Amino acid sequence: MKKEVELRKAKWLVEPGCVVMVTSGTVDKANVMTFSWQTPVNTADPCLIVLAISHVRYSYELIRQNNELVINVPGEELLEQVHWVGQVTGRNVDKFKASGLTPVPAKVVAPPLIEECAGHLECRVKDVFGMETHDLLVCEVVRALAEAESFDGMWIPEKFHTLHYLCGNRYGVMERSVEAQGTT
Numbered sequence: 001m002k003k004e005v006e007l008r009k010a011k012w013l014v015e016p017g018c019v020v021m022v023t024s025g026t027v028d029k030a031n032v033m034t035f036s037w038q039t040p041v042n043t044a045d046p047c048l049i050v051l052a053i054s055h056v057r058y059s060y061e062l063i064r065q066n067n068e069l070v071i072n073v074p075g076e077e078l079l080e081q082v083h084w085v086g087q088v089t090g091r092n093v094d095k096f097k098a099s100g101l102t103p104v105p106a107k108v109v110a111p112p113l114i115e116e117c118a119g120h121l122e123c124r125v126k127d128v129f130g131m132e133t134h135d136l137l138v139c140e141v142v143r144a145l146a147e148a149e150s151f152d153g154m155w156i157p158e159k160f161h162t163l164h165y166l167c168g169n170r171y172g173v174m175e176r177s178v179e180a181q182g183t184t
């Protein structure tokens with residue numbers, strides 16, 4: 001038996017990919033926010049990722065100042081920090097200091113990487129599509145970095161557990177992969 005789902009809750013049927021932490025600003029004045037509404041576009045060169053960001057976020061202001069950001073991939077062990085930086089605005093609080101996350105300089109862009117995360121995508125905003133409450137930022141990845149023992153062309157879920165946003169304060173944890181037997 002299937003049940004009707006209210007349209008305002010329909011988005012929760014399509015889990016949007018691993019939760020990430022996006023850094024903006026500069027190493028000296030950095031901010032971090034949690035994201036789950038992002039998707040890679042299936043293009044190889046350039047590598048593009050679309051982020052949906054609300055206009056009211058402090059990060060939105062910072063990102064639009066220099067059109068640069070870093071997408072950081074946290075593991076399960078960062079659950080509490082992930083949830084907290086996704087609840088509090090950086091307008092009045094230094095979220096790096098308060099959460100104990102460590103900003104380290106990126107190579108190509110101004111915003112820092114988060115040391116405790118296992119993957120990093122340094123990005124420049126290439127295009128912006130405005131919507132009523134959110135903008136879609138089309139980001140070009142200009143440098144990518146991943147923890148060598150957890151990533152060999154894909155995350156190895158037996159070694160590194162990405163978080164997946166379910167709703168409210170519930171997260172799923174990626175713990176295993178399965179292999180299809182058909183032709184690839």
Ligand SMILES: Cc1cc2nc3c(=O)[nH]c(=O)nc-3n(C[C@H](O)[C@H](O)[C@H](O)COP(=O)(O)O)c2cc1C
Nearest residue numbers: 034035036037053054057058059086087088089090
């Ligand atoms: C799991 C999770 C996912 C989130 N995804 C998004 C998102 O994709 N886009 C967005 O605009 N806000 C998202 N948020 C909300 C922001 O992270 C939150 O409002 C944050 O406090 C903004 O910080 P800032 O004002 O310092 O930029 C998410 C929050 C959580 C907890």
